[in-house]
Amino acid sequence: MGIASVFRQSVARFGDRVAVESEDGVRLTYRELDRLAAGVAALMLRRGVRRGDRVAVMSDPCPGYVAVNLAAAKLGVTLVGINTRYTAADADYCVRDADAKLLFFDDAHRDVLDGVTGFADAVELTLPTLAATDATGLVETGRPEDIHTIIYTSGTTGKPKGAMISQSAAAIRALRLVSSFGLTGADAFLGWLPLFHTSGEEPLNATFLSGGRYLTFRRAEPGPLVEAVEHRGGSWTWLLPGMSAQFLDLAAARGADLDGLRFAGGYGNLLPGRLLDDLLGRGVAFVDLFGQTESSLLIAANRIDTPGTREWDKYPAPLLDVRIVRPDGTEAGVGEPGECVVRGPSVMSGYLNQPDATEEVFRDGWLHTGDLLARTEDGAVRFVDRKKYLIKTGGENVYPMEVELAVGAHPDVAEVCVVGVPDDRWGETVKAFVVLRPGGVADRAALDEYCRGRLAGFKRPRMIEFIDGDALPRSTTGKVVRAELGSRPVREEHRV
Structure with missing residues (x-):
């Protein structure tokens, strides 16, 4: 179909x-x-x-x-x-x-x-x-x-x-969302993300499959979204970096009633803890997602209902085979980071006019996602990082997300993005771009001290650059564009 x-x-x-x-x-x-x-x-x-x-x-x-x-x-x-x-x-x-x-x-x-x-x-x-x-x-x-x-x-x-993406693959993706989220004709999706992204396209098809409503928004602005939850029956949406803070802060300032919002989906590791707790404290569940355009928005997910949760284990979605493999293609052990590879009817047909790129990601019938995950004892998977974001410093591997979680836990930090930058001694070194919360006063020395005991020495940022949140380069889905940050000139005044 x-x-x-x-x-x-x-x-x-x-x-x-x-x-x-x-x-x-x-x-x-x-x-x-x-x-x-x-x-x-x-x-x-x-x-x-x-x-x-x-x-x-x-x-x-x-x-x-x-x-x-x-x-x-x-x-x-x-x-x-x-x-x-x-x-x-x-x-x-x-x-x-x-x-x-x-x-x-x-x-x-x-x-x-x-x-x-x-x-x-x-x-x-x-x-x-x-x-x-x-x-x-x-x-x-x-x-x-x-x-x-x-x-x-x-x-x-x-x-x-x-x-x-074929018609049948798109239909399977829609069915996966309907099944996983329990969507019905009473639901209305807040479609603030663009329809040229899978994060807009897949919920559209899932909405029609379940007989619900798709609410379109020409601009990604929090005001109309809050109003739609209060007065137009909006019951689910995505809360991604950038929009999550704007939406929840505005709802709090207005004293808005968000009872109609059943759940919001997004990337748990990118959502600041205070915002997640605010959302959960309002009785709105959060669905922590892992997915990609090429295979499905929903490769693995987990529903979170309890404030204070900081574990990002997710369970593979139905109608999709998921494996975690080593570079030689063998199965990675429990807790061992490996590349996530997937196979199933929702996977793309290939890249248009790019046979070499298609051949590179499809091997032995499996789509290689380029994401590093680790499997837990009970069959869940835990996102480690993008394979291409791995930082190699002095022969050691550093996963940016681990550093971001440690730095981001500081009470003065609103957002952080970690990249590898060239270093004459170590080949690469760890650099953190940090956005402070309003009123935050932490400096480089304070953040370095905070990370001691939380991160191994080679994982601690050796360079920290403070930046305004509005100055972070973002994609249309709100993700920080790391490549732009990593290409910035390295300056000694940012060294810890």
């Missing part, structure tokens, strides 16, 4: 329920959204788009974007989401790489299109435009094996890589 089939069944079951709702009051039922998507599919056909072709979208989340997504599924056309934070050159690269026949765009990103020339035709993403084409007699040609979306990954080295 593919995404087209999932939505067709949902229309039959939930036709008059609201399927998608924007912050400016646009509400479409499943039946209305289906008619709009059919009209968009007819528009695509009139513009010469056929099954197997690709169309691109450069837009913030909105009901029109959702309709284009479903229209593509109906026809077996591949949807290529373009990161709205890309420069014109980056956007043009993706459009050309995908050989997009048609580009949908919203008014907010019209200026970027002046530098994008790799498409044959363009359509502005307004509801009147999308609804203008008669869909009478439309024949749906989409199949489960068709590539549904191409999601371009961050591209920390070189150009972004387009991960190809």
Whole structure:
């Protein structure tokens, strides 16, 4: 079964329920959204788009974007989401790489299109435009094996890589979320993350599979999210770095009632302890996730309900084989860090136009995630770090996350990011970029003293640079872009 089939069944079951709702009051039922998507599919056909072709979208989340997504599924056309934070050159690269026949765009990103020339035709993403084409007699040609979306990954080295996700893989990912989170028709997802990311795409499909509502937000701002929980029935969302503090601090300042929020998902190791305890203290559960674009947003997860929890053990998700292996491919022992490799029906079909990169990550039928995990006695897995973030200093291995957890536990520290930087003596040394809380007074000497006894000597940061939270470079999902921090000049005044 593919995404087209999932939505067709949902229309039959939930036709008059609201399927998608924007912050400016646009509400479409499943039946209305289906008619709009059919009209968009007819528009695509009139513009010469056929099954197997690709169309691109450069837009913030909105009901029109959702309709284009479903229209593509109906026809077996591949949807290529373009990161709205890309420069014109980056956007043009993706459009050309995908050989997009048609580009949908919203008014907010019209200026970027002046530098994008790799498409044959363009359509502005307004509801009147999308609804203008008669869909009478439309024949749906989409199949489960068709590539549904191409999601371009961050591209920390070189150009972004387009991960190809089939309709059947997308449906399995949706089923995994519904099953793992117990989603029902009473749920409403706060869709503040972009639909060109798997963190926006997978909850969309899971929402439709379960008959719920998808609430779209054009901007990642905490005010509308708090309001949506209090007054629009928002019941689950992601709380990622950056947004988590803004959302919870604003809710506290307003005295907002968050009782309707059943749970929030995110990366537990990146969420400051005070924020996690604040969330749990309000009766909102936190689901600690591990996943990736190439295989699934949900490779492993664990639900946390008790304040004070700082253990990040997660359990492998259903419908996915998960192994932890050594460099030679043998199984790593309990507690031994190894690379996480996965296999299952939700895994991507490969990288678009990059056979070498595809061959590099697929070995013996297993997708190599590039993440280091360790297995516990009871079968859970514990995230250690990204393989490429490993710091080698004086022949010793240092995992940045371990250092970040130690430094981040200091009461004056709001956020920390650890990278390896060149060092004449040790090859690499550990550097911490530290954001202090308002009123925090800790200096380098205080943080160094705090880490003694908590970290081995070779793991302690030898360089500490204090930085404003707003100055941390972030991806569209709120993660700190380590490569940008690691490339900054090394200055002696930052040495401890």
